[in-house]
Amino acid sequence: MTQTDTVLIVGAGPTGLTTACTLLQHGVDCRVIDRRNGPASEPKALILWSGALEVLRRIDVADSLEKRSLPLSGASYWSGGRRTGGVRFGALADTAFPRPLCVPQSVTEGVLYDRLLKLGGNVEWNTELAAARITGSTPSNVSVTLTVPGTGSPAPFSPRWLIGADGTHSTVRAAAGIAFEGSTYARDFLLGDGVFTGGLPEDEAQYHLTPEGVLVVVPLPGGGHRVFFDRDATGEVRPLSDEELQELLTARGPKGWKLESTWWRSTFRVHTKVAARFREGSVLLAGDAAHCHSPAGGQGLNTGVQDGFNLGWKLAAVINGADPALLDSYEAERRPAALRALRNSDRQTRLWMLRQGPKRVLRDTLLKVATATGALDRRIVPELAQLDPGLESSPAVPGELPKPGTRGGRGGKGPGLLSPGVRLPDTPWQPLHGTDAASLHEFLAAGRHTLLVLQGASAPGTSGSGGPGTSGGPGTSGGPGTSGSGAPGASGSGAPGASGSGAPGASGSGGPGTSGADAGERTAAEAAELVARSTVRSQTDVLLLTDHRPRGGCDPSAPYARAVDIGRKLTELAGAGPLVVYVRPDGAVGAWSSHRDLGRLAAGVSVLGAAVESVA
Numbered sequence: 001m002t003q004t005d006t007v008l009i010v011g012a013g014p015t016g017l018t019t020a021c022t023l024l025q026h027g028v029d030c031r032v033i034d035r036r037n038g039p040a041s042e043p044k045a046l047i048l049w050s051g052a053l054e055v056l057r058r059i060d061v062a063d064s065l066e067k068r069s070l071p072l073s074g075a076s077y078w079s080g081g082r083r084t085g086g087v088r089f090g091a092l093a094d095t096a097f098p099r100p101l102c103v104p105q106s107v108t109e110g111v112l113y114d115r116l117l118k119l120g121g122n123v124e125w126n127t128e129l130a131a132a133r134i135t136g137s138t139p140s141n142v143s144v145t146l147t148v149p150g151t152g153s154p155a156p157f158s159p160r161w162l163i164g165a166d167g168t169h170s171t172v173r174a175a176a177g178i179a180f181e182g183s184t185y186a187r188d189f190l191l192g193d194g195v196f197t198g199g200l201p202e203d204e205a206q207y208h209l210t211p212e213g214v215l216v217v218v219p220l221p222g223g224g225h226r227v228f229f230d231r232d233a234t235g236e237v238r239p240l241s242d243e244e245l246q247e248l249l250t251a252r253g254p255k256g257w258k259l260e261s262t263w264w265r266s267t268f269r270v271h272t273k274v275a276a277r278f279r280e281g282s283v284l285l286a287g288d289a290a291h292c293h294s295p296a297g298g299q300g301l302n303t304g305v306q307d308g309f310n311l312g313w314k315l316a317a318v319i320n321g322a323d324p325a326l327l328d329s330y331e332a333e334r335r336p337a338a339l340r341a342l343r344n345s346d347r348q349t350r351l352w353m354l355r356q357g358p359k360r361v362l363r364d365t366l367l368k369v370a371t372a373t374g375a376l377d378r379r380i381v382p383e384l385a386q387l388d389p390g391l392e393s394s395p396a397v398p399g400e401l402p403k404p405g406t407r408g409g410r411g412g413k414g415p416g417l418l419s420p421g422v423r424l425p426d427t428p429w430q431p432l433h434g435t436d437a438a439s440l441h442e443f444l445a446a447g448r449h450t451l452l453v454l455q456g457a458s459a460p461g462t463s464g465s466g467g468p469g470t471s472g473g474p475g476t477s478g479g480p481g482t483s484g485s486g487a488p489g490a491s492g493s494g495a496p497g498a499s500g501s502g503a504p505g506a507s508g509s510g511g512p513g514t515s516g517a518d519a520g521e522r523t524a525a526e527a528a529e530l531v532a533r534s535t536v537r538s539q540t541d542v543l544l545l546t547d548h549r550p551r552g553g554c555d556p557s558a559p560y561a562r563a564v565d566i567g568r569k570l571t572e573l574a575g576a577g578p579l580v581v582y583v584r585p586d587g588a589v590g591a592w593s594s595h596r597d598l599g600r601l602a603a604g605v606s607v608l609g610a611a612v613e614s615v616a
Contacts, residue, residue: 006031007315008144008159010172012123013040014105015287015304016165017112021059022312024119025447026539026585028319031159032121033146035128039113043104043193043264046218046226047072047298051386053097055309058447058585062097064111069101070221075205077367079360081254084209085367087376092385094425096441100385102221105301130154132162132175134283142282161315162283165308168271170289176280182273182342185294187213187353188236189270191228192245193220194262198254200225207352208252211360214352215252227259228295230352239265270294272346274338278331286311291338296348297384299341306386307334313447313585314396321535323606329396337390344383389588391421396584401593401604418573418581421588427569429545433554434561440570441587443561449540449607450583451527453560455520456574457547520544521558523578523598528559530598534608539585547571582608 007023009016012034023030048056048065056062076086089099113123126149135141142162145154164172173180200217208215216228229248240248246259274291278284287304311330318324354360370376382388391397399420417425426441437443444450524544531540542560547568554562565571573579574594581592582605593601602608 006159007161007163007319008033008157009163009165010034010129011165011167011287011289012036012109012113012125013165013167013287013304014045014108014112014301015289015308016163017109017116017123018055018059018305018308019163019165019286019312020121021061021112021115021119022309022447023316024116024121025059026313026316026320026536028316030121031124032116033124033127033129035126037125039109040106042266043106043220043226045105045108045295045298045301046102046220047302048101048103048108049298049302049385050092050095050097050100051389052302052305053101054095054387054445054587055306057096057445058309059112059115061111061115064114065103065108066101068107068111068221069103070203070219072100072102072205072219073203075207076201078206078208079210079364079367084364085371085376087371087381089381091377092381092387094423094441095385095387096445100298102218104220108301124148129166129171132172134162134176134280160282161319163311163315164283164285164289165287165304167288168273168292170285172283173275173285173289176283176285178280178285179276180273181276182271182292184269184271185349185353186233187230187270188233188267189228189230189295190240190245190248190267191226191265192240192242192259192262193226193264194224194242195260196225196227197258197260198256200257208254209352209354209360209363210252211355211357212251215249217253224263227253233269237267239267241265270349272342272349274335274342278335279327284311284315284327284330286334290334291342293342294345294349296345296352299345299384299386302386303338303341306337309447309586310334316539317449317536317607320539326396326606329394333389333391333394333396337386340383340390341386387423389421389423389586391588392419394421396590396606397421397588398591398604399589401591401600417570418589418592420590423587424581424583424589425569428566429563430549430566432549432562432564433556433558435543435563437563443541443543443563444583444587446541447585449536449585451531451540451542452570452581452583453520453524453527453542453544454565454571454574454579454581455523455544455546456568456571456576456579520546520578521555523580524560524562525558526598527580530602530608532559534602536607540608545571 007030009020009030009032012032016032020030020032053062056065072089074086074088077084092098128147129144130147131145133143143156143158145156148155162172164170166172202219206217213230218226220226227245227249242259242262249257249259271292272294275285278290286307291303293300310333314326314330318327351363354363397420424440426439428439431437435443524542528542531537531542544560544562545565547565549564579592579594580601582590584590591601591604
């Protein structure tokens with residue numbers, strides 16, 4: 001990568017590391033700097049929710065984090081020494097992570113850093129962005145000055161793309177002239193991690209709401225607990241002593257709880273702010289540089305990780321040749337998500353801080369009713385989990401694409417489960433060729449672009465029996481993107497010259513009167529050819545999903561993966577003919593077409609757009 005093509009990421013926290021890992025997985029180098037001398041040693045944020053864990057699974061770190069975590073079973077609210085409400089975790093559907101995990105931020109950063117190194121990346125520690133000059137919205141007008149250890153002088157640098165993942169006091173955001181809008185709570189927040197006795201909860205978070213303030217208790221993996229308090233703002237930033245923490249614990253917690261020792265203590269102020277823009281030309285903001293939250297609900301780190309993945313795959317696609325307008329959807333998708341997370345954490349924080357008697361009584365009553373009716377479980381947990389991407393209005397999810405000869409507009413809901421920007425439900429399947437994944441979500445966990453070719457109920461027929469045509473043809477079934485490349489579920493559809501998939505009639509597709517199975521195979525082969533000519537061919541998979549096994553077996557040279565939809569949850573969407581669905585690397589439905597005009601599908605999906613002339 002030349003200097004003019006370089007992506008410079010400022011900040012190697014969870015957001016910056018997630019962005020870097022995503023870029024590298026999609027074949028794009030990047031430069032990462034951080035003024036610290038190494039990964040974080042402070043535990044800071046604790047909770048990883050389902051949405052962030054699915055993203056972390058896509059960069060192959062979720063398993064490592066699970067092994068070092070404590071799954072939480074629920075959360076309870078207490079007032080006047082009595083339990084007034086609670087939620088239970090573990091009931092979220094269609095996710096491999098139905099409950100949140102307690103993982104200290106230092107562990108999360110360490111695992112991400114190890115993954116970055118494994119992918120061939122690195123972090124330039126002790127390197128600070130001393131200044132950044134942005135003179136316009138074009139990429140060539142970005143220049144930065146780095147302070148590099150041991151050089152004795154500032155080092156000028158002109159990156160093609162500048163990503164600010166440098167926290168609440170972002171130098172990148174300030175240089176871009178982007179306002180940070182919001183307010184600061186008039187409260188100090190105090191916490192301590194350590195060893196306690198007296199029967200503290202082992203697998204649930206507790207919120208003790210008192211007239212003087214809140215006490216939050218969270219069990220930690222490996223033993224110990226975190227206690228968290230608020231108080232009127234004093235201007236002091238020193239951490240409380242163990243004795244001072246014990247005083248607050250005695251005043252707000254159950255009798256008998258005792259602090260034995262702490263290994264980390266902190267005092268801080270909390271802001272609730274969001275950047276006015278997430279992008280200024282080739283400067284992009286993510287994580288705390290773009291939004292900061294109250295720690296209530298554990299939303300900040302989770303939102304930042306999802307920012308990083310969203311930005312990473314889009315920027316990689318653009319660098320690889322996709323329409324640069326794709327990056328416009330980053331702010332369109334992530335700023336509303338940040339505002340939702342901010343509202344959720346702010347609502348919880350204000351719930352903690354109620355002081356007046358009548359309002360406290362009303363709060364406690366509402367908590368009791370919402371718990372008894374299940375409203376807390378149904379509403380609060382999904383909001384905190386951030387599984388719903390909320391992409392319905394994004395320009396990057398066109399939905400159903402118009403048929404040839406019709407005027408197009410933005411697609412609405414499709415058949416059954418299809419809707420722009422939604423996550424498809426998981427469905428078990430039997431892998432037949434090109435993948436070992438046993439379900440849709442396991443296949444999509446590779447974090448790649450995917451074309452799903454759905455072939456529904458069809459009259460039994462012999463596979464490839466339709467007439468003239470050969471199975472295979474010129475070309476080879478290998479090269480970049482072949483089976484097993486990159487991540488579980490990769491189908492090997494990406495190689496230029498893929499196994500003779502180009503011409504109609506390939507793989508025995510035959511002529512009029514061929515079976516539905518043949519139509520699915522032909523469409524999958526044509527989809528593979530489209531991918532082979534696209535700019536993201538090495539990051540894209542094609543999978544043919546049918547409702548039955550092919551009678552004649554699978555063609556081992558087919559340039560696409562194949563599986564049987566055991567429950568027919570997805571294949572029933574196809575109707576009479578094949579349905580082609582583009583699924584983004586984050587698992588959201590981008591677009592679909594119920595016809596075989598794949599050139600039009602490519603025209604509607606910017607990452608495939610370069611292939612339009614080749615296929616249309």
